[in-house]
Amino acid sequence: xxxxxxxxxxxxxxxxxxxxxxxxxxxxxxxxxxxxxxxxxxxxxxxxxxxxxxxxxxxxxxxxxxxxxxxxxxxxxxxxxxxxxxxxxxx
Numbered sequence: 001x002x003x004x005x006x007x008x009x010x011x012x013x014x015x016x017x018x019x020x021x022x023x024x025x026x027x028x029x030x031x032x033x034x035x036x037x038x039x040x041x042x043x044x045x046x047x048x049x050x051x052x053x054x055x056x057x058x059x060x061x062x063x064x065x066x067x068x069x070x071x072x073x074x075x076x077x078x079x080x081x082x083x084x085x086x087x088x089x090x091x
Contacts, residue, residue, distance in 0.1 A: 023049075023057055023065045030065070038073065 003009040023030065026049065033045055042062045049055050049062075066072070 021061065021065050021068070022055070023061065026053060026055060029053065030062075034071070 029049070029052070030045065033040055033048060037044075042059050045062055046057060046059060049057055
């Protein structure tokens with residue numbers, strides 16, 4: 001109402017935080033981590049990000065960062081780590 005009274009603005013503005021991630025500035029670093037150690041866990045990435053850049057990011061933040069870029073890692077099925085427990089030992 002204040003904007004309508006003062007400026008005559010009657011349209012709504014976008015609410016919430018701007019889109020993007022605080023990790024966008026560290027994209028090259030995170031991709032280099034994946035290239036050097038493809039099976040690194042999110043917890044390990046979180047620790048390296050804190051140690052090397054002083055950035056505190058939660059596991060969920062890291063997961064959303066990689067999910068938005070369609071980056072996934074599936075363990076090798078030949079080592080029997082990708083399937084569910086019910087699939088083991090089938091004839």
